[in-house]
Amino acid sequence: MALEAVIGLECHIQVATRTKMFCGCPAEFGAAPNSNVCPVCLGLPGALPVANRAAVDAALRLGLALGCEIREESVFARKNYFYPDMPKNYQITQYDRPMCEGGALPVALAAGSRGFPLIRIHVEEDTGKSFHPERHGDRRISRVDFNRAGVPLLELVTQPAFRDPAECAAFLTALRRLVRWLGISDGEMEKGHLRCDANVSLRPAGQSELGTKTEIKNLNSIRGVERGVTAEIARQNLARLSGERIEQATLLYDADHDRLAVMRSKEHAHDYRYFPEPDLPRLRVEAAWRDEARAALPELPWTRAARLEREYAVPAYDAQVLGERRELCDYFEDCARGADGKLASNWIMTEVLRMTNERGWSIDDWARRVPPDRLREFLARVSARDIPGPLAKQVFTWLADEEGGVAELLDRHRVRVQASRDDLLPLVREVLNQNPGPVAQYRGGKIATLGFLVGQVMKKSAGQAVPQVVQDLLKAELGGQRPPS
Amino acid sequence: MAIHREELIRIAELARLEVPEEDRDAMCRQLSEVLEFAESLRRLDLEGCEPSVFAPADSPLRDDRPDARRLDAARATAGAPESEDGFFLVPPIVENLEP
Amino acid sequence: MSARESWRYSAARLSNEVRRGAVTAMEAVESGWEGPAREWEARVHAVAHHDAAARAAGSRAAVKGPLAGVPVLVKDNLCTTDYPTTCASRILAGWRSPYDATVIERLRRAGAVVTGKGNMDEFAMGSSTEFSCYGPTRNPYDLTRVPGGSSGGPAAAVAYGLCPVALGSDTGGSVRQPAAFCGVFGLKPTYGRLSRYGLVAFGSSLDQVGIFARHAGDVALLFETLGGADPCDATTRRTAAPDVSGWDRGVAGLTFGWPANLWAEGVEREIIEGLEDAAARLERAGARRVTFDFMPGEFAVATYYLVATAEASSNLARFDGVRYGFRHDDSSDLRALYTRTRTGGFGPEVKRRILLGTYVLSAGYYDAYYLTAQRARTRIRREYDQAFEKCDFMLLPAAPTLPFRLGEKTEDPLAMYLSDIFTIGANLAGTPGLTVPVGMTPEGLPRAVQLLGREDGEPELLRAGRAIEVGGEPARLGRETEREFAWPSKR
Numbered sequence A: 001m002a003l004e005a006v007i008g009l010e011c012h013i014q015v016a017t018r019t020k021m022f023c024g025c026p027a028e029f030g031a032a033p034n035s036n037v038c039p040v041c042l043g044l045p046g047a048l049p050v051a052n053r054a055a056v057d058a059a060l061r062l063g064l065a066l067g068c069e070i071r072e073e074s075v076f077a078r079k080n081y082f083y084p085d086m087p088k089n090y091q092i093t094q095y096d097r098p099m100c101e102g103g104a105l106p107v108a109l110a111a112g113s114r115g116f117p118l119i120r121i122h123v124e125e126d127t128g129k130s131f132h133p134e135r136h137g138d139r140r141i142s143r144v145d146f147n148r149a150g151v152p153l154l155e156l157v158t159q160p161a162f163r164d165p166a167e168c169a170a171f172l173t174a175l176r177r178l179v180r181w182l183g184i185s186d187g188e189m190e191k192g193h194l195r196c197d198a199n200v201s202l203r204p205a206g207q208s209e210l211g212t213k214t215e216i217k218n219l220n221s222i223r224g225v226e227r228g229v230t231a232e233i234a235r236q237n238l239a240r241l242s243g244e245r246i247e248q249a250t251l252l253y254d255a256d257h258d259r260l261a262v263m264r265s266k267e268h269a270h271d272y273r274y275f276p277e278p279d280l281p282r283l284r285v286e287a288a289w290r291d292e293a294r295a296a297l298p299e300l301p302w303t304r305a306a307r308l309e310r311e312y313a314v315p316a317y318d319a320q321v322l323g324e325r326r327e328l329c330d331y332f333e334d335c336a337r338g339a340d341g342k343l344a345s346n347w348i349m350t351e352v353l354r355m356t357n358e359r360g361w362s363i364d365d366w367a368r369r370v371p372p373d374r375l376r377e378f379l380a381r382v383s384a385r386d387i388p389g390p391l392a393k394q395v396f397t398w399l400a401d402e403e404g405g406v407a408e409l410l411d412r413h414r415v416r417v418q419a420s421r422d423d424l425l426p427l428v429r430e431v432l433n434q435n436p437g438p439v440a441q442y443r444g445g446k447i448a449t450l451g452f453l454v455g456q457v458m459k460k461s462a463g464q465a466v467p468q469v470v471q472d473l474l475k476a477e478l479g480g481q482r483p484p485s
Numbered sequence B: 001m002a003i004h005r006e007e008l009i010r011i012a013e014l015a016r017l018e019v020p021e022e023d024r025d026a027m028c029r030q031l032s033e034v035l036e037f038a039e040s041l042r043r044l045d046l047e048g049c050e051p052s053v054f055a056p057a058d059s060p061l062r063d064d065r066p067d068a069r070r071l072d073a074a075r076a077t078a079g080a081p082e083s084e085d086g087f088f089l090v091p092p093i094v095e096n097l098e099p
Numbered sequence C: 001m002s003a004r005e006s007w008r009y010s011a012a013r014l015s016n017e018v019r020r021g022a023v024t025a026m027e028a029v030e031s032g033w034e035g036p037a038r039e040w041e042a043r044v045h046a047v048a049h050h051d052a053a054a055r056a057a058g059s060r061a062a063v064k065g066p067l068a069g070v071p072v073l074v075k076d077n078l079c080t081t082d083y084p085t086t087c088a089s090r091i092l093a094g095w096r097s098p099y100d101a102t103v104i105e106r107l108r109r110a111g112a113v114v115t116g117k118g119n120m121d122e123f124a125m126g127s128s129t130e131f132s133c134y135g136p137t138r139n140p141y142d143l144t145r146v147p148g149g150s151s152g153g154p155a156a157a158v159a160y161g162l163c164p165v166a167l168g169s170d171t172g173g174s175v176r177q178p179a180a181f182c183g184v185f186g187l188k189p190t191y192g193r194l195s196r197y198g199l200v201a202f203g204s205s206l207d208q209v210g211i212f213a214r215h216a217g218d219v220a221l222l223f224e225t226l227g228g229a230d231p232c233d234a235t236t237r238r239t240a241a242p243d244v245s246g247w248d249r250g251v252a253g254l255t256f257g258w259p260a261n262l263w264a265e266g267v268e269r270e271i272i273e274g275l276e277d278a279a280a281r282l283e284r285a286g287a288r289r290v291t292f293d294f295m296p297g298e299f300a301v302a303t304y305y306l307v308a309t310a311e312a313s314s315n316l317a318r319f320d321g322v323r324y325g326f327r328h329d330d331s332s333d334l335r336a337l338y339t340r341t342r343t344g345g346f347g348p349e350v351k352r353r354i355l356l357g358t359y360v361l362s363a364g365y366y367d368a369y370y371l372t373a374q375r376a377r378t379r380i381r382r383e384y385d386q387a388f389e390k391c392d393f394m395l396l397p398a399a400p401t402l403p404f405r406l407g408e409k410t411e412d413p414l415a416m417y418l419s420d421i422f423t424i425g426a427n428l429a430g431t432p433g434l435t436v437p438v439g440m441t442p443e444g445l446p447r448a449v450q451l452l453g454r455e456d457g458e459p460e461l462l463r464a465g466r467a468i469e470v471g472g473e474p475a476r477l478g479r480e481t482e483r484e485f486a487w488p489s490k491r
């Protein structure tokens, strides 16, 4: 009997606000322990929460981007359980009336684009951080830091719509792109900006009801999600084969050892005693706020990728890569407008991304150094075959590191591009004289030999010749015709 | 409805409280009495009564601006039973893993 | 009268004297300690924490403002930086808040001095101030009787003369019932009119900071000083608090409800006499009585003990021995840390209510109890709305009995809960209530009534309270007339 996996994801997105969800403490990282805290996020007696508009707005924008139904009045609820990194021993979250419901995230897969349906998105607060137990005198202790406690999170829950781990990974990649695109989160999984739990169950292929599911926690990278889910599918398959029943369980994925650990079953007999948070009024998102947010949404990545393909005649792959980041798209469009789209995308996808990566620059850093008009001039010169290929990469580096237009840069570096017939003809003749063999081959019909001859001329010119011009000259000399002037 | 001993132990565990053996019967009796009293609500006609909304609805959200309530680590941990280097110390937090 | 006798003054008069320099703030604050407290405090035990140095420091800054130099005892569940804040619980033993509650900030800004922290039932759970880790407070009019609760300390202190005004909190009657037992005014404002920021939560949707005073005018003065929106409390209202400056305008033209069905049985004779007396005074002052039946209080009590305990079970989860307060010595693992700390740190009534609230919210019971109670609450609110279509305020008892004896109800939680039968409804409805003293019984126990108003009905309540205070004599209305307070005599 063929079994198929059914996977659902629960993602937590840390919202990049200035302050926390319910208090005015900085929501930044790297501060000394317990120094970004106040009575509210420390859960001191008497302190009360007040919700951060910016975090709610982030949820609204994400919900609108994904086509969710936005509830005009949603309700904060308390989720009660004891844990030392949770200051109040309850988490303020949303329960039966979340802010966003439904919607779907379009994901580009090898087989084409597919929308993965969502159940809900809601706003909640993060917990603090506890550290691995350590020796302390004659006993063991854990340390707790509440700097992260109260940082706003968006919880996004998908339908159990995934059939394999690769789909999960593609979904997360698309989600990460979207939250960055919308400016909601930095989306760096290794920094915990985006965290993911997965629900996994198996069922006979074609059956509609779900099998017993297990929940994997701690999936802290896209690769981790892929591997953790893969491991769990294998584990459940094996258990089935050996006739075991799958028990509902919570598992922790240990990325260092690529291993799943089962949490004790007693611990997941939870009774969270949810009830509406009495310290907060209902969360009202009036139609006016919603409509304003909708109108202010940027063109979304999947729409934009399709438009890039269409308008700039770039291949789908390029559109995907450029569409990874909004700034990159913006830059590309600014450069490609009125230029050769494919040429622009080639240079941006390879050289711009390589150099920004190597130097740790953002796209905005790059765009400040090489504003679109400078890059456009460069592309025009390349396109007009004014700059020889090997030299182009060099010029590109100068463009990034120095001021001035292309001509100025060539001057400054004392590069004289040998583009004229008069400059190059002596070199061409020299090469023809020194290579009677290949010349004979070419004349005998082996056209490919021309490439070799071009290469020889380029070498002699120390890379300063324009290959197209060389080729034209060679053809003319070999064929006895005058090259076009 | 009456609360029995097993029920009492279950909710005490949830609440992280311990009811000593000798007090359990009395506690069950007292809680049951209040719950029985609460049964009187069944006599109330609740037709068309939605669950109450708590807070007044006119309270706006907070602007995303830092405020002056922040404490430094020394003040944050000043009242703690045990702290060190700005951290709160607690018994070891072990993830409940099976070997 | 000399500065030494200034403890007898109303807050309004005292601050006047301080502002014009006749009495220094220090004298104003210390007169209660040097006079009546010497005589009473050891026997009444109204104060949980005090500190002469903190008072002196507070007094130095207190020369300006509408409450200049006025000493205020505040219940021990209001966070203050200069005294411990413990909610009379072992679990917070010695804890000092790093911040002031918003109402405390506003008191200080108005020139008032926090003269100490008032004793209370642990975490405000109780109606007699017997459930305090510091021992009970006694009623200054009869030391064998309770002062009411849970704000028994502040009520008793105002009655015996430590300070002219005090702050308590009222979740189900915890200001109005002790005010009645101690013969002082006690206001529970409209929910959302006084900030709860820094008030240690019991039942968040019911809690309000309340005001004790010996005179109606002082209640108005404090309400003006403390009321209004607080950006730190999302449950405060943004609109301006009602204007109570007309508290001495009298009640001509107002109507008061007389829901006599409520005291047809189970209410002591002296209480009913107090009601008749108050009604007569109101009528003498020009108010009109409307008689109608009102929903019996049992429904409110039942609803309250489901809602309040549910919220409390969650609010009190934060007391776990990690970040502040008491931690049990034997806390080798996390489970033990929590369970031993909480079992050792909380008293019996608190544990009882946490258990009840946990049960009410737990899987399988939520709908039957919590949700039903929240629906009943909507129904109760409607009853109040309808009543206030027929009258401007209602007159009814603050408690069914005169102050009861110590120990009388500590072993019978339900009987204790039923002593709040007339006060609880207003917390569920979010509407204001004012306890007004009306003379003494022949045995010398205070008699009082309760006025319940519509949302933001504080102005009418205070006008009526003032009319009752001056015996219903319109001619005696006015700010300047001070009734001499019925001070307790030595017993």
Ligand SMILES: [Mg+2]
Pocket (backbone or CB within 6 Å): A093, A124, A155
């Ligand atoms: Mg969550």
Ligand SMILES: [Zn+2]
Pocket (backbone or CB within 6 Å): A020, A023, A024, A025, A036, A037, A038, A039, A040, A041, A042, A150
């Ligand atoms: Zn904070």
